[in-house]
Amino acid sequence: MASLTKRRSENVPGNFYVDSSCIDCETCRILAPEVFSEKGGASYVRNQPSNSEESFRALQALVSCPTTSIGTMERDDLTSAKDSFPARIHGNVYHCGYHSKSSFGAFSYLILRPEGNVLVDSPRYVPSLAEKIRSLGGIRYHYLTHRDDVADHGKFHEDFGCERIIHEDDADAVGNPEITIAGRDPFRLAEDLTIFPTPGHTKGHTVLLYSNAFLFTGDHLAYDPVRKRLIAFRGVCWYSWEEQKSSMESLAGLSFEWVLPGHGNPFHGTPEETSHLLRKCIDWM
Numbered sequence: 001m002a003s004l005t006k007r008r009s010e011n012v013p014g015n016f017y018v019d020s021s022c023i024d025c026e027t028c029r030i031l032a033p034e035v036f037s038e039k040g041g042a043s044y045v046r047n048q049p050s051n052s053e054e055s056f057r058a059l060q061a062l063v064s065c066p067t068t069s070i071g072t073m074e075r076d077d078l079t080s081a082k083d084s085f086p087a088r089i090h091g092n093v094y095h096c097g098y099h100s101k102s103s104f105g106a107f108s109y110l111i112l113r114p115e116g117n118v119l120v121d122s123p124r125y126v127p128s129l130a131e132k133i134r135s136l137g138g139i140r141y142h143y144l145t146h147r148d149d150v151a152d153h154g155k156f157h158e159d160f161g162c163e164r165i166i167h168e169d170d171a172d173a174v175g176n177p178e179i180t181i182a183g184r185d186p187f188r189l190a191e192d193l194t195i196f197p198t199p200g201h202t203k204g205h206t207v208l209l210y211s212n213a214f215l216f217t218g219d220h221l222a223y224d225p226v227r228k229r230l231i232a233f234r235g236v237c238w239y240s241w242e243e244q245k246s247s248m249e250s251l252a253g254l255s256f257e258w259v260l261p262g263h264g265n266p267f268h269g270t271p272e273e274t275s276h277l278l279r280k281c282i283d284w285m
């Protein structure tokens with residue numbers, strides 16, 4: 001729970017504030033950029049919400065903050081914000097909210113499919129979220145992009161009996177996954193789901209292409225809204241930047257419209273736009 005005694009001095013006066021426990025995961029700034037900003041390696045409230053829509057997004061950020069670093073002076077009702085997760089992004093793809101501190105606040109996603117739902121990376125295991133996911137059809141596969149973002153995989157496995165999928169080079173982070181991916185070849189999980197090994201950020205990093213439209217990129221690829229380009233994070237490339245460059249090149253022939261990362265901003269464009277931006281990212285790398 002956020003603490004008023006730890007309230008950051010950078011916050012503008014008003015209802016919402018961020019305290020000094022913020023780990024700078026960026027979640028609040030992506031969910032409610034009109035309210036939250038960054039200064040000195042942590043988030044703060046730049047502007048108080050000016051309408052009900054902004055207030056709602058700020059409350060979604062409060063619910064999603066992995067360290068409960070966001071607080072309100074008033075006693076706000078969180079029911080609607082909690083109930084909004086999983087929140088629809090587009091079609092049958094959802095953002096789970098409830099980011100986990102153990103994955104440094106990474107985004108996680110839920111794909112609803114008649115053949116079985118897929119949880120992409122892991123939110124915090126919260127009983128009310130699990131019940132919502134159950135009401136949406138549960139979880140058949142729990143796909144994990146890489147070792148850093150596995151969070152509460154064990155609890156979701158215990159609850160839903162889902163099959164956990166991760167590359168063998170990162171599999172020790174899960175212990176005993178039900179499905180492991182080996183080598184560098186694409187892994188066809190189903191007609192609409194293909195996993196591409198993308199070593200670089202970690203040795204066993206992979207990305208998931210769903211329906212030739214959504215690319216779930218973990219910590220491999222994200223969007224920079226300021227410079228309006230797709231980016232990779234060299235400063236947090238734990239395994240090999242050279243390998244990450246090769247991995248990025250291996251994605252160049254794919255067609256997709258959405259980039260949905262674990263960390264960093266998402267992107268939506270036409271297949272031509274994503275292809276162009278990916279090419280520019282490879283050139284930059």
Ligand code: SF4
Nearest residue numbers: 022023025026028065
């Ligand atoms: S979501 Fe929480 S931890 Fe993440 S940047 Fe915002 S205040 Fe900090």
